[in-house]
Amino acid sequence: MASAMRSVLSRGYATASAVKAPIQLNSLTGTYATSTYLAALKKSPKDLESLAKDIEAFDKKIKEDAKVSAFIQNPTLSASERTKALSSVVPSGSSPILLNLLTVLSENGRLSSAPKVFADFGSLISAYRGELEVVVTSAEPLDNKALNRIDKALQGTEIAKGKTLKVVNRVNPSVIGGLLVDFGDKSIDLSASSKVNRFNTALTRE
Secondary structure (H helix, E strand, C coil), rough: HHHHHHHHCCCCCCCCCCCCCCCCCCCCCHHHHHHHHHHHHHHHHHHHHHHHHHHHHHHHHHHHHHHHHHHHHHCCHHHHHHHHHHHHHHHCCCCCHHHHHHHHHHCCCCCHHHHHHHHHHHHHHHEEEEEEEEEEEECCCCCHHHHHHHHHHHHCCCHHHEEEEEEEEECCCCCCCCCCCECCCEEEEEEHHHHHHHHHHHHHHH
């Protein structure tokens, strides 16, 4: 993980001691995200916000453009082929830090992890902005109406007081019926699989 952080930071943007991340992410994708966050914030808060917009736009492009998604996920391309193609895939005018991040991921054979790195970066930027990120995991994408209902339901809770809620939908096909809702240090499992697990646990106690 340390080498992943050095790879991004060593491209001339920041040193780890110069700035600090608002939250600690211990996964490998979290390390890449943290390195990227530090690199942008070292330059300026404006650069960080600009990078956040570029990452959000490119993440959306991966989800909506089948060709870009196929390129990101293609395991048959060599590292040199991926790196060469990145400059044409990343929109012109994007933050150079975004291209640097994708290049490092490509060189390390982890370009397919880009969406997860972007999600972790989203958690960092939300914490930086003082937002409370609410991650709603479902088997299929939720529409805005459903997400707005969740937002409204959480607005009146104690943990949301004085904070701006940011509801993020993540898709995980293994979530059978219902939702997983994570916010702050709380996690609510509303999935059918959770109910089945509780039932099975109860049976083993008989």
